[in-house]
Amino acid sequence: MACGLKPYVLFFTHRTFKLFFCTLPMPTYSPAQTLPWHIIEDIIQFVPFEHQKDIGPNGIPKIPHLKKAYLPYMSVCRSWRYAAGSIFYQSAMVRTSCLEPYGHSQEGILYLKDAIDFGVQHFIRDLYIDINIATLKQSWGSDEDDVFGVLMERCGELHRASSLKLSMTYYDRTTYKLPEEGEDEMNVALKNVESFIEKIKQNIPNICKVDIFKDPQYYFQSKDDTVSDFILDKLSMLANPNVCHISLIRIKVTKPILGCILANSLRSISLGYNKGNQKHIEIVRQNANTLESLSVDHLSTSSVLKLTVGQKGGYHTLVYPRLKYLKISGCIGLRNSRHQQPQVDPFPQLETLICRGRLPFTSPIVLVGGQSHIRHLDIDLDSDNIRVLMESGALKKGSYSNLQFVSFGWVNRSLFSRREVAQQLLTLTTQISTKTRIARINSLTVANFEECIPSIQAISGLKVLDMPNCAINIDEAIPLLSALSCLEKANFAFKDINGSEVLMPKVETIADYQERYKSFSTNAWALGISNALFANCRRAGEFLLLITSILSNIQRVSISINSSRSAYKILNGISYAKNRKIYKKHPVIDRVEFLASDFW
Numbered sequence: 088m089a090c091g092l093k094p095y096v097l098f099f100t101h102r103t104f105k106l107f108f109c110t111l112p113m114p115t116y117s118p119a120q121t122l123p124w125h126i127i128e129d130i131i132q133f134v135p136f137e138h139q140k141d142i143g144p145n146g147i148p149k150i151p152h153l154k155k156a157y158l159p160y161m162s163v164c165r166s167w168r169y170a171a172g173s174i175f176y177q178s179a180m181v182r183t184s185c186l187e188p189y190g191h192s193q194e195g196i197l198y199l200k201d202a203i204d205f206g207v208q209h210f211i212r213d214l215y216i217d218i219n220i221a222t223l224k225q226s227w228g229s230d231e232d233d234v235f236g237v238l239m240e241r242c243g244e245l246h247r248a249s250s251l252k253l254s255m256t257y258y259d260r261t262t263y264k265l266p267e268e269g270e271d272e273m274n275v276a277l278k279n280v281e282s283f284i285e286k287i288k289q290n291i292p293n294i295c296k297v298d299i300f301k302d303p304q305y306y307f308q309s310k311d312d313t314v315s316d317f318i319l320d321k322l323s324m325l326a327n328p329n330v331c332h333i334s335l336i337r338i339k340v341t342k343p344i345l346g347c348i349l350a351n352s353l354r355s356i357s358l359g360y361n362k363g364n365q366k367h368i369e370i371v372r373q374n375a376n377t378l379e380s381l382s383v384d385h386l387s388t389s390s391v392l393k394l395t396v397g398q399k400g401g402y403h404t405l406v407y408p409r410l411k412y413l414k415i416s417g418c419i420g421l422r423n424s425r426h427q428q429p430q431v432d433p434f435p436q437l438e439t440l441i442c443r444g445r446l447p448f449t450s451p452i453v454l455v456g457g458q459s460h461i462r463h464l465d466i467d468l469d470s471d472n473i474r475v476l477m478e479s480g481a482l483k484k485g486s487y488s489n490l491q492f493v494s495f496g497w498v499n500r501s502l503f504s505r506r507e508v509a510q511q512l513l514t515l516t517t518q519i520s521t522k523t524r525i526a527r528i529n530s531l532t533v534a535n536f537e538e539c540i541p542s543i544q545a546i547s548g549l550k551v552l553d554m555p556n557c558a559i560n561i562d563e564a565i566p567l568l569s570a571l572s573c574l575e576k577a578n579f580a581f582k583d584i585n586g587s588e589v590l591m592p593k594v595e596t597i598a599d600y601q602e603r604y605k606s607f608s609t610n611a612w613a614l615g616i617s618n619a620l621f622a623n624c625r626r627a628g629e630f631l632l633l634i635t636s637i638l639s640n641i642q643r644v645s646i647s648i649n650s651s652r653s654a655y656k657i658l659n660g661i662s663y664a665k666n667r668k669i670y671k672k673h674p675v676i677d678r679v680e681f682l683a684s685d686f687w
Contacts, residue, residue: 150180150196150215176202178213183222183235183283199238208242213250214291220257223279223318224272239286250296251287253322255338273317280321287325297326298357300336323347335367336360336384345369351377359384359416368393375405380412388420391447395433404429414441422449422471432456439463445498446472451479462491465527468512469498482515490520494527494553509533517542527553536563540570551576553686555617558582561600561634568609568638578615578686581627589622591629594669604637612642615686619648619657628660632676639675647685654683 181199202208216235287294299322316339323343326333330348334357345366353374358367359382371381371394383391395405413434428450434440437457444467454476457464464487468476476482487493495512513533516526523546533539536559543549549571558580559567568577614635621627635641646654661681670676 176205176207176210178215179208179211180215180217181235181238182217183219199242203238203242208245209247211245212247213252214245214248215252215254217254217256218283218318218322220255220318223283224276225279235283236286239290242290244289245291246293248291249293250298250332251291251294251325252298253300253325255299255301255319276318277321280318284321284324293329294325294327295330296332296355297330298334298336299323299338300334301338303337328352331355332380333357333370334359339364345373348374350374353377355380357382357384358386361386372405375407376409378407378410381407381410382412382414383416384414385417385419386415388418388422388445388447391415391418392427395429396427404431404433406431406433406435408435410434410437412439413437414439414443415447416441416443418445418447421445422447429453435460437461440466442466443496445469449475451476451481454481455479458486459488461487462489464490464492465494465529467496467498467529473508473511482519484518485521487520488522490523492525492527493519493523494529496529510535510539513539514542517546521546521548523549525549525551525553527555528557529555533557536567540567543567544570546571548573550574552578553615554579555615555686556580558618558620560584561630564634565604565607565637568611569607572610574609574611576613576615576686577611578617580618580620581616581631582620583622583626583630589626591626591664592633594667597633597669600633601637607637609638609640611638612640613686614641614644616644616646616657617648617686619646619653623660624653624656625660625663628657628662629664631657631681632661632664632670635679636670636673636676641679643680643682645682645684645686647683651683658683 176197179197179199179202199208199211199214202211299319319338320343324347326344326347328347328349331353332355333344333348333353335344336357336359339361348370350373353370354377356371356374356378358371361367367386368390371378381394383394396403422445428448429452432452432455434453434457437460440453440457440461440463442465446466446468449472454461458481473482480486493516495516497508497512509528509532513528516528517523517539526543526546526549533554536557543552550573552571552574553576555578560582562584564579564581568574616631619627619631621630631644631646635644646657648654648657658681664670665676
């Protein structure tokens with residue numbers, strides 16, 4: 088076999104794809120090497136791996152990391168490596184300096200250099216560039232200094248790359264190469280930045296998405312911000328008229344961007360952590376007619392309202408006729424009823440509305456107007472706006488005709504405690520639409536789930552019930568899961584029936600539960616455990632095994648506790664419980680898959 092690996096057998100099921108290596112004598116050629124390239128690519132796309140969110144907790148894009156599940160397939164032979172590379176290297180990272188943050192390399196990062204070495208750089212669609220401002224202020228006297236330029240020359244034109252993520256970092260752990268006599272730091276920075284921008288334009292000609300952000304983890308700002316702001320000014324030149332998406336996180340310098348971007352040319356804008364200065368507001372307003380997606384994070388309440396009102400002195404509403412996605416997070420400052428509110432629905436085509444933290448609008452018109460077109464509603468309420476929304480009919484029973492996803496949370500530091508409003512919010516969640524497919528009870532604890540079952544049953548087509556912070560025991564979970572006839576997935580915190588008990592349930596107790604609930608069943612096949620409130624992990628494992636032995640349709644249990652160590656301890660507890668005599672040769676539990684992974 089030319090690639091040096093043993094023959095293998097491929098097994099397919101409707102959920103998984105597995106590759107097994109056999110110990111048969113090796114032929115001259117492996118059958119794998121005879122498969123057409125497009126067939127190999129289709130096979131590799133079946134490989135399961137854990138999806139990571141593109142955006143981190145600070146609102147900034149995550150660094151591209153290895154999908155370890157693809158590594159074995161890149162080792163089969165050249166054809167497999169090439170096919171895997173088309174999926175593996177859709178994103179890559181490159182630094183403008185050979186210097187690593189804190190002086191050490193991070194493991195598992197997908198680097199552009201590796202893609203070039205494999206010969207798959209032309210598959211890259213998304214390039215993440217770490218721009219160390221400290222190095223842009225130095226003289227680049229050799230190829231060793233111009234790390235980015237050397238890589239660009241090696242890789243050639245990246246014709247598929249359309250997304251550019253520029254991470255502004257500032258870490259200086261090396262000796263400066265002083266500017267030549269007669270040159271100041273600003274001239275050196277200008278020369279380096281112009282060279283950097285020119286190489287990007289040459290190698291990445293099809294840029295349509297630009298993200299510029301400061302990474303708070305690695306941004307050690309110097310006392311003199313002049314050069315840093317100057318560099319950011321020049322980088323704005325990358326926001327050319329062909330760009331349709333722009334993201335500015337912790338970036339204040341935006342005046343040049345206004346000059347580079349044509350009015351009504353952007354379809355997506357993301358702004359964050361800048362309080363919303365006038366230039367940022369203007370970027371949004373001048374693209375009101377074309378915007379389809381808008382995310383604002385940590386802007387002031389007044390700044391968000393300015394997005395929807397007319398020109399200075401006017402009282403008409405600025406309408407966004409194509410906006411489908413709106414996310415507002417962490418609004419700064421209190422709502423003020425004297426601030427001008429929209430007079431008509433400013434988002435007539437809005438399908439997704441997400442508001443984490445304080446809802447900036449005192450008027451209910453956004454929600455009332457959205458009853459006919461909002462499909463995904465995920466907002467936090469408080470004691471003030473819930474009263475206004477209830478009185479206006481914005482949250483009236485059955486008022487949302489197309490709602491597929493609904494989630495209500497409660498703002499911290501509000502007048503009433505979460506426990507007092509949990510029952511009311513659960514009722515709202517289950518009653519505002521009968522077409523809801525996914526319902527989430529966010530950051531709330533419901534005191535009595537037995538009373539809630541009739542209202543939850545009103546959502547006849549509910550497929551996913553997500554309650555990551557609601558703790559329920561086995562006596563509450565079984566009736567709840569059985570009451571929802573169309574349910575496919577459920578996620579909750581699992582608690583003990585007796586919180587102080589440390590011993591394992593006796594055989595008689597297990598048998599009693601199985602007899603008591605033998606008439607109960609559920610259509611749900613996936614169960615998520617966001618937390619396990621038991622005296623020890625072994626006991627938690629016992630009760631998880633017990634509930635799956637009763638509700639026989641459950642095929643997968645995902646344990647996503649914050650501490651992965653605790654999750655694996657619970658898995659060990661399940662393994663021990665399976666050895667008990669009562670579970671030996673059990674017809675159900677042997678086919679249940681228990682995993683330490685996220686529910687979603």
